[in-house]
Amino acid sequence: MDKEINNKLDNNQDDKELNINSDDNLIDEQNLKDKEHKHKSKELKKLEEQIKELTEKYEKLCVEKEEWYNSFLRKAADFDNYRKRITKEIENLKYTANKELLLKIIPIFDNFKRAIDSTEKFNDYKVLIDGLKITYSELNKIFEDLGLKPIECVGKIYDPNLHEVISFEERDDIENDNIIIEEIERGYYLGDSVLKHSKVKVAKKKNKQN
Numbered sequence: 001m002d003k004e005i006n007n008k009l010d011n012n013q014d015d016k017e018l019n020i021n022s023d024d025n026l027i028d029e030q031n032l033k034d035k036e037h038k039h040k041s042k043e044l045k046k047l048e049e050q051i052k053e054l055t056e057k058y059e060k061l062c063v064e065k066e067e068w069y070n071s072f073l074r075k076a077a078d079f080d081n082y083r084k085r086i087t088k089e090i091e092n093l094k095y096t097a098n099k100e101l102l103l104k105i106i107p108i109f110d111n112f113k114r115a116i117d118s119t120e121k122f123n124d125y126k127v128l129i130d131g132l133k134i135t136y137s138e139l140n141k142i143f144e145d146l147g148l149k150p151i152e153c154v155g156k157i158y159d160p161n162l163h164e165v166i167s168f169e170e171r172d173d174i175e176n177d178n179i180i181i182e183e184i185e186r187g188y189y190l191g192d193s194v195l196k197h198s199k200v201k202v203a204k205k206k207n208k209q210n
Contacts, residue, residue: 101142108138151187153180153198162187164197172206179203 115131118124143149151162158165158178166184180200187198
């Protein structure tokens with residue numbers, strides 16, 4: 001009898017221990033779930049913060065892009081206005097320069113016309129020649145005022161920076177080759193720069209044959 005009672009007590013004790021262990025397991029599982037939930041919540045919060053940060057950066061970049069685009073449009077408009085203004089100024093300068101030159105040339109043109117009319121009227125070619133001389137002198141004065149001056153070349157040594165050779169001629173009365181003996185077409189300086197090369201004939205020493 002006592003033995004049976006002891007067995008029952010032992011069984012009850014075992015059941016209690018089993019129940020305790022089960023409760024402990026349930027608590028451990030719950031703790032694990034709580035930890036996982038907290039970890040997921042933390043990760044989710046971190047992800048939300050990253051999304052918020054990226055969103056703010058994106059919005060900032062959109063604003064900057066709009067500002068840069070508007071700045072570009074303003075600069076493009078400013079440049080277009082500048083280009084138009086410069087074009088107009090260049091046209092005005094051309095007009096002014098042409099006007100000043102024409103005002104100097106027109107009297108010469110009129111004098112030339114009067115010389116031709118007088119020659120036809122009186123059949124006197126001396127009037128025409130005198131008129132041509134006056135016209136040449138007046139034009140030469142205008143060219144000098146503009147800084148135009150002829151390149152001296154006859155008797156000089158050929159210089160490719162100043163002269164363009166049109167033909168050669170063998171001569172036995174010269175000491176050196178490449179002496180310019182004829183100006184075919186006059187060249188000019190404009191200031192210190194060559195405006196037009198002289199076209200010239202150049203002499204070469206004649207080969208002496210034995």
